[in-house]
Amino acid sequence: MTIRDIRELLGAQVLCGEDNMDQVVLSACGSDLMSDVLAYVKEQSVLLTGLVNPQVMRTAEMMDMRCIVFVRGKKPDGAMLDLADSHGMVVMNTPLRMYTACGRLYAGGLKGEDA
């Protein structure tokens, strides 16, 4: 699945990284707990979260993630977007809630690492 596909499935708005929409991603995780993301994510993937602070960007950077999707319409500030953009990440937000957003991606073929 490409990041562009994810945008379509989630009806998401792209906040930065528009040039990287055709990258292929193999898995995703949904979490508001960055410690869990650091503990359980193993491959380059997509992070869905409702948490909004710069450590979301840092966590994604440490894990070599390609894309962050903020659920429930959450919107990061300019400094956070600059940080993500400097690492080539795509950042989007969707009005969907976490459960629905994860469900749509899973049904669309993007599995979790434990699936």
Place this chain on the structure above:
Amino acid sequence: MSQGSGFITERYIVNGDDFHAAGSASSAMKKLLRSIGVPPEAIRRAAICMYEGEINMVIHACGGEAEVSFDGEYITIHLADKGPGIENPQLALKEGYSTATDEIRELGFGAGMGLPNMKRNSDELEMESVLGEGTTIVMKIKV
């Protein structure tokens, strides 16, 4: 930074005043390791170790210092702070044990995963902590 004969050493100051800035040392380390051609998987493990350590230093110890070296075989991360120390280091290494405040938990950390994550992603971890004086952690990641 010192560099020569395949060895490299870099020191970082971790500012304890600003949680939002935490991670900048880890980010700089990652960039450095990438620039000298360390394989991505080893970089990722080192980044997790360093980042969890950095977050811990900001949350619990008002910052500290980190020294990262690479000798061609191991990445060594040496973290030192002058914080309150860890009362029970063995308990702190267990998943789920945390003394973090609710404020830190709301920021996505403090679930008692930091030290276990550091242990899981390093090949060796040594920790010394003295109450009232501070904590030193040395992690080695085999490349």
